[in-house]
Amino acid sequence: MDNNFSKLKDxxxxxxxxFEKFYEKNNAAAxxxxxxxxxxxxxxxxxxxxxxxxxKNSTADNA
Known part of the structure; x- marks a missing residue:
């Protein structure tokens, strides 16, 4: 879990x-x-x- 969350945050x-370069400076490459x-x-x-x-499905199957 933590690994996926860390990757997502990164x-x-x-x-x-x-985002800043595109929205504030209109940089097309950004x-x-x-x-x-x-x-x-x-x-x-x-x-x-x-x-x-x-x-979830594998846990439900084992319950």
């Missing part, structure tokens, strides 16, 4: 400077990096959701 924090980071975030969230569901 990814979000790694995007902070690109916008591209933000979009890629958000796609990575979406994929990571989906993987975590699947893992949680799998664990």
């Amino acid at each position: 990814l979000v924090l790694s995007l902070e400077s690109d 916008g591209t990096r933000v979009r890629k980071g958000m796609q990575d975030l979406k994929n990571m969230a989906q993987d975590i959701r699947k893992e949680v569901q799998d664990i």
Whole structure:
């Protein structure tokens, strides 16, 4: 659990400077990096959701 949460936090924090560069300085390249980071975030969230569901289902099967 902690490992996934740490990875998620690290990814979000790694995007902070690109968000600032894009929204405050209108840096187009930073916008591209933000979009890629958000796609990575979406994929990571989906993987975590699947893992949680799998664990939930295996726990329910064993109960």
